[in-house]
Amino acid sequence: MSNITKAALRGVTYYNPFKAYDGYTLFDAPDLGPILIDIEGNIVHIWYGPHSLTRLQSPHWRLLPNGLLSGWLHRDFTSSDRGFEPEGGHIGFFPERSAFDGAGDNVIVEIDWDGSIAWQVRVPYQTHDFFPLDIAPSDEWSQKGKGHYLYPAYHPDGIFPDSLAKKWQGGVPGTEYNGKLWGDIICEVDRDGKVVWEWKTRDHLDPVLDAFPPLDMRANFHSNAIFPCHDGTILWSGRVLCQIHKVAYPSGGVVGRYGKGQLFHQHDSKELPNGNILTLDNGSHRSNFYGPEYSRSVEIDPKTGKVVWEYTADPPSNFYTSVGAGSDRLPNGNTLISDYYNGRFFEVTREKELVWEYSIPMWRQRFGGTTNMVYRVHRYSKNHPAFKGKDLDPARWKWENLVYGPPAWKNREFKPCIF
Amino acid sequence: MSVAFTSIKGLTFYDTRRAFNGFTLITPVEGNGVWLIDMYGRVVHQWELSRQPAWQAELLSNGHLLCHARVEDNPLGLLEGAGGALLELDWNGNKVWEHKDPYLHHGFFRMENGNTLVIKWTEVPEEIARKVKTEGTDSISLGRGAKRKGSMWGDAIQEITPEGKVVWEWIGHEYLDPEVDVTCPVCPPDEWTHATSVAEMPDGSIMASFMESNLIVIIDKGSGDIKWRFGRKILRHQHFATVLDNGNLLVFDNDRHAFVPRSDSRILELDPNVANPTLERMYLRYGAQSNAIAWVYPPEERLIPGHFFSSTLASCQRLPNGNTLICEGIWGRVFETNPRGELIWEFVNNLPSYETSPTKSQACMLYSAFRYGMKYSGLKRDNTLPVKRQATPGTLAKEKAIDVSAKRLKALGY
Numbered sequence: 001m002s003n004i005t006k007a008a009l010r011g012v013t014y015y016n017p018f019k020a021y022d023g024y025t026l027f028d029a030p031d032l033g034p035i036l037i038d039i040e041g042n043i044v045h046i047w048y049g050p051h052s053l054t055r056l057q058s059p060h061w062r063l064l065p066n067g068l069l070s071g072w073l074h075r076d077f078t079s080s081d082r083g084f085e086p087e088g089g090h091i092g093f094f095p096e097r098s099a100f101d102g103a104g105d106n107v108i109v110e111i112d113w114d115g116s117i118a119w120q121v122r123v124p125y126q127t128h129d130f131f132p133l134d135i136a137p138s139d140e141w142s143q144k145g146k147g148h149y150l151y152p153a154y155h156p157d158g159i160f161p162d163s164l165a166k167k168w169q170g171g172v173p174g175t176e177y178n179g180k181l182w183g184d185i186i187c188e189v190d191r192d193g194k195v196v197w198e199w200k201t202r203d204h205l206d207p208v209l210d211a212f213p214p215l216d217m218r219a220n221f222h223s224n225a226i227f228p229c230h231d232g233t234i235l236w237s238g239r240v241l242c243q244i245h246k247v248a249y250p251s252g253g254v255v256g257r258y259g260k261g262q263l264f265h266q267h268d269s270k271e272l273p274n275g276n277i278l279t280l281d282n283g284s285h286r287s288n289f290y291g292p293e294y295s296r297s298v299e300i301d302p303k304t305g306k307v308v309w310e311y312t313a314d315p316p317s318n319f320y321t322s323v324g325a326g327s328d329r330l331p332n333g334n335t336l337i338s339d340y341y342n343g344r345f346f347e348v349t350r351e352k353e354l355v356w357e358y359s360i361p362m363w364r365q366r367f368g369g370t371t372n373m374v375y376r377v378h379r380y381s382k383n384h385p386a387f388k389g390k391d392l393d394p395a396r397w398k399w400e401n402l403v404y405g406p407p408a409w410k411n412r413e414f415k416p417c418i419f
Numbered sequence: 420m421s422v423a424f425t426s427i428k429g430l431t432f433y434d435t436r437r438a439f440n441g442f443t444l445i446t447p448v449e450g451n452g453v454w455l456i457d458m459y460g461r462v463v464h465q466w467e468l469s470r471q472p473a474w475q476a477e478l479l480s481n482g483h484l485l486c487h488a489r490v491e492d493n494p495l496g497l498l499e500g501a502g503g504a505l506l507e508l509d510w511n512g513n514k515v516w517e518h519k520d521p522y523l524h525h526g527f528f529r530m531e532n533g534n535t536l537v538i539k540w541t542e543v544p545e546e547i548a549r550k551v552k553t554e555g556t557d558s559i560s561l562g563r564g565a566k567r568k569g570s571m572w573g574d575a576i577q578e579i580t581p582e583g584k585v586v587w588e589w590i591g592h593e594y595l596d597p598e599v600d601v602t603c604p605v606c607p608p609d610e611w612t613h614a615t616s617v618a619e620m621p622d623g624s625i626m627a628s629f630m631e632s633n634l635i636v637i638i639d640k641g642s643g644d645i646k647w648r649f650g651r652k653i654l655r656h657q658h659f660a661t662v663l664d665n666g667n668l669l670v671f672d673n674d675r676h677a678f679v680p681r682s683d684s685r686i687l688e689l690d691p692n693v694a695n696p697t698l699e700r701m702y703l704r705y706g707a708q709s710n711a712i713a714w715v716y717p718p719e720e721r722l723i724p725g726h727f728f729s730s731t732l733a734s735c736q737r738l739p740n741g742n743t744l745i746c747e748g749i750w751g752r753v754f755e756t757n758p759r760g761e762l763i764w765e766f767v768n769n770l771p772s773y774e775t776s777p778t779k780s781q782a783c784m785l786y787s788a789f790r791y792g793m794k795y796s797g798l799k800r801d802n803t804l805p806v807k808r809q810a811t812p813g814t815l816a817k818e819k820a821i822d823v824s825a826k827r828l829k830a831l832g833y
Contacts, residue, residue: 003726004431005752005767006424014422172555172678214555214604215678265680284680285605287558290499292749292784293675293682293730315784317730317749318421322682341682341725344423359423369722414426418433 004417006342010361011409012041019355020347021330024387026061026069027338027345027377030364032400033115034061034069041358042394042405047115056111059102059375064134067386068110068118072130072151074102100177100220103127103154108189113390121193125153128224133188136228137271147191150234152223158185158200170212177219184223184238186247199252201238205245209257215285216240225279225326227270235277237269239323244269244277246302258300261287262307266298268326268376276301276308278329280337284322292317297327297335297348311335311352326376336379343372347379361404424750428769428783430460438755438764439738441792445746445753446476446486447768448732448784453484460766466512473502474525474615475734475787478797482510485529493521495540498572500525500615505535510799518583525615526659534578534586536617536625543573543592543611550597551611553604554633554651567608574614576627576638589625589643595632601651603631605676616660620691626668628660635660635668637691647691652678652698653707654687658733659787666691667713669743671733672706682728686735686745688714716743718760734787744790751783755790 022039029035029046033056036045047056047069058071106126110119123130129152133145160168165181183205188197201210201221212218221238228234233255234247242263246256258277259266264286269279277300283293294316299309313319324340334355336347347356360372380386394401401407435458442455442463453476455464466476466484476486489496490503502523507516520539528536543551548571559566573595578587591612602611613631620626624646625638633654637647650657656675660668668689674682678701689711696711717727732748738755742763746753751768768783791798 003723003752004762004765005427005750006726007723008427008431009423013426170556170561175678211561212556214553214558214561215676216555217678282680285676287605288607290607291731313421318425320682320728320730321725322680342424343725344421346421354422357422369719369724371724373724414431416429416431416433418430419435 008414009359009409011404011406012039012356012358014346014354014357015040016353016355019334019349019353021332021334021336021379023330023379023381024384024392025336025345025358025377025379026063027360027374028058028061028071029360029362029404030057030366030372030374031362032404033057034071034111036392037358037405038392038394039356040406041410043397043400044392044394045113045390046397046400047111047113056109056115058109060129061376062132062135062378063380063384063386064110064132065385066134067388067390068112069386070108070110070130070132070149072106072108072123072126074104074106074126100154100182101127101222108149108151119191121149121189121191123149123151123153123187123189125155126151126187127154128152128222129226131226131228133228137273138228138230138232140232141228145188145190148196149189150186150226150228151189152184152186152226152236154182154220154223155185155187156182157198158183158202160202164202164207165218167207168211168218169207170214171216171218172214173218175217175219181218182220184221186223186226186234186236197250199234199247204247204252204254206254210241210243210245212240213242213285225268225270229271230275235269235271237266237279239265239267239282242266244279244300256302258302258305259298262300263298265323267324270328272299272329275303278327278335280325280327281310282321282323282325293320293322294318295320295325295339297337309350311337311348314352324373324375328378330379331381336377338374338377340373340375343374345374345377361409428751428767430458430766432754432762432765433458434763437742437757439740439742439744439790439792441790441795442798443744443753443766443788443790444476444478445768445788446472446474446786447751447770448748448786452770453486454770456766458764460769462770464510466508468506468508470504472786474500475527477529477789478791478795479507479529480796482797482799483515484508484510485527485535487523487525487527490519490521495521495524495572498524498540498609500613505537516581518579526617528618530578530619534580536619537577537579538614538617538627539575539577540572540610541575541590541592542570545570547592547597548611552598552601554601555604558604558608569609571611572609573611574627574629576614576617576625587640589638591629594638594643594645595636599651600629600632600634600648603633603656603676606631606656615658618660618662620662621664621666626660626662628657628670630656630658633657635670635689647694649689649691649696649709649711652701653696653709655706658729658731659735661736663688663737669735669737671729671735671745673730673733674706674728675730677706682725682730683722684728684733684747686714686716686743687712688737714758716745716756716760721760732784732786734789736789738790739792744788746785746788748785748787751785753785753788 034047061071131150160181183201186199222240225237244258265284283295297311321341327337345358453466470488487502505518522539573591575590612629616628655677659671693711699708701707729747734746736744755764
């Protein structure tokens with residue numbers, strides 16, 4: 001037991017019913033798999049499947065309009081009894097986990113309401129994120145690429161030739177992976193598992209404009225998000241580059257770079273309905289700065305490249321997640337943020353007022369320790385087509401709610417332990 | 420605002436049998452007070468300074484408080500850690516000694532012989548400053564970061580007598596190697612080493628800890644040569660280092676600007692008798708390993724990623740019963756842990772600060788915390804001294820603070 005103040009309060013620790021966006025929150029609960037909770041923290045559905053002892057744990061789950069739940073599964077190298085064994089066995093993985101986090105012999109799945117796998121596709125070397133084109137913001141994407149998926153990968157096909165790697169500036173010299181700069185690629189895969197489009201960083205990035213920051217490893221650009229935009233381009237976030245790139249599709253040229261000098265190891269960049277870019281600026285290696293480290297949720301106007309809205313905690317050091325995390329803009333203008341490294345979600349208004357906070361009560365063994373970290377979270381309106389006709393009564397999950405729901409943590413007063 | 424992490428304050432955990440019982444001296448970031456609290460988090464004594472503390476405060480064995488305070492109109496006031504005056508106050512707050520020097524910053528060390536070791540900024544000659552390398556790639560050639568505006572500031576250590584006379588001086592740029600003792604490309608470019616701690620070893624050599632260079636050195640006092648170097652690529656902007664009775668060093672390794680960005684601080688006990696410290700397991704989580712590391716907190720089997728982290732403010736102290744007192748400054752959390760890494764005592768600063776930014780006082784940040792045992796000679800037992808403030812464990816203090824109006828406290832939510 002180490003930090004009581006960070007572990008003692010569980011569940012919904014703050015809720016303003018007048019300002020929070022009422023809906024169902026979807027996330028990957030450690031040890032339970034994908035679950036749906038209501039705004040008060042009651043578990044209303046868990047996607048238990050036939051894999052009853054081995055939960056399907058994906059860092060990121062998304063609900064599709066047809067009611068299926070899609071996510072990406074990978075073998076967790078630090079705990080061998082979790083994860084997913086793909087057909088045909090593993091094809092290899094990266095032991096140097098820090099640079100190639102998440103990548104491996106991965107699979108994208110679509111599971112139905114009772115947890116059985118309805119469809120799966122093998123996506124070797126995929127990492128960090130995936131985007132089902134069915135939920136893309138424009139009809140052009142979702143019709144042309146019906147059922148297709150976009151995903152970033154650290155693929156051996158994208159390895160930089162030595163002559164190009166030598167030109168690439170920055171980073172810590174000598175930290176290439178086995179002497180090679182791997183770079184990243186984005187793939188589009190169809191329903192049959194065939195890769196129908198590829199984008200390689202070695203073909204389109206610039207050795208000077210996209211140089212490595214001073215302290216990063218020269219192994220890859222650490223893709224962590226892709227998002228198809230209204231105008232048919234793709235937003236790509238490579239955390240190491242500390243910028244967000246806009247990539248033309250399908251030609252692949254880089255048509256925009258945002259956030260240089262403003263973003264530091266950012267995660268989860270996406271396009272909002274108003275055309276602005278929302279991202280989470282983690283703040284790791286924030287340059288020229290001695291104060292306590294802090295993270296912020298940032299909205300950038302791509303036309304000017306300027307930050308038009310940002311959320312920092314009060315004081316700023318109260319919200320700092322060095323890696324991971326994500327933010328979502330909700331229909332009422334609030335922003336839902338997952339504070340990855342600290343194991344909590346919270347929702348803030350445009351005026352930076354906290355209106356909902358959830359300290360994740362489920363824990364599991366990960367990263368060589370015990371954590372309640374959850375990578376991404378989404379909140380869906382109660383009218384989402386996936387919930388039509390479904391039973392969302394928390395009483396179905398009586399045991400889980402007794403352990404992880406309001407009966408376990410609500411109205412509990414903290415008393416110091418003195419003995 | 421973060422309800423889950425900031426609502427629980429005051430004393431939260433106390434194992435009465437295994438704790439090193441005594442009183443804890445804490446220096447809040449905001450305000451002019453230095454507080455002495457008991458094991459239940461109640462204030463038993465306080466000192467009110469005319470200026471804000473800049474870094475650490477120490478209770479001497481004669482009951483005097485020695486601390487480093489800020490000076491107004493300090494030419495270097497914009498640099499982080501700037502102070503300018505070492506103050507020694509008696510138990511009742513009267514100033515008995517002062518040493519003023521606008522170049523003073525961060526820590527100090529009161530020696531056995533009554534002299535004090537201090538850290539000062541010095542200008543690095545331009546021909547040396549130009550040669551200073553950075554870890555990784557330097558930012559300027561990458562077109563990022565800021566160019567240096569004026570001089571490059573390095574560090575010097577002085578030993579001063581109570582009369583203020585300098586009897587020993589060590590100037591960093593005369594002994595450090597600009598190519599080996601690199602600086603950090605991400606930190607502001609005005610400083611090379613950014614020393615934070617200095618101390619005297621049992622054999623008379625001097626230990627200095629440089630934050631920006633991720634470096635701890637042991638200096639031979641006679642020649643000024645560096646006898647032992649540790650830390651490059653292992654430490655990650657350590658903010659506090661101290662010397663133990665057995666000759667080992669105890670360091671608060673913050674985890675800032677590391678190769679693998681995370682937020683997992685650790686306390687390291689280093690053995691300076693290891694002549695050539697190795698460097699192992701780099702570029703993985705939780706910092707690199709070395710054969711010079713004798714003890715680490717948290718131990719790997721008790722690790723909860725993200726739960727112990729302070730990006731800047733920090734202190735650590737080895738207690739006589741073998742436990743370690745750790746101050747996780749940015750959260751205002753002070754805790755005591757045993758050699759196995761088990762929690763023995765935990766206190767989160769719940770004392771309202773005096774002024775300026777209400778946001779900082781929300782977090783109740785602390786610069787440092789030190790524990791003094793029940794029998795420590797510096798603790799004056801005076802039955803006429805009232806307990807200035809009572810805070811029941813786990814709740815916020817309700818009494819009026821000195822010099823702060825009731826209206827102000829109400830606005831802060833007390």
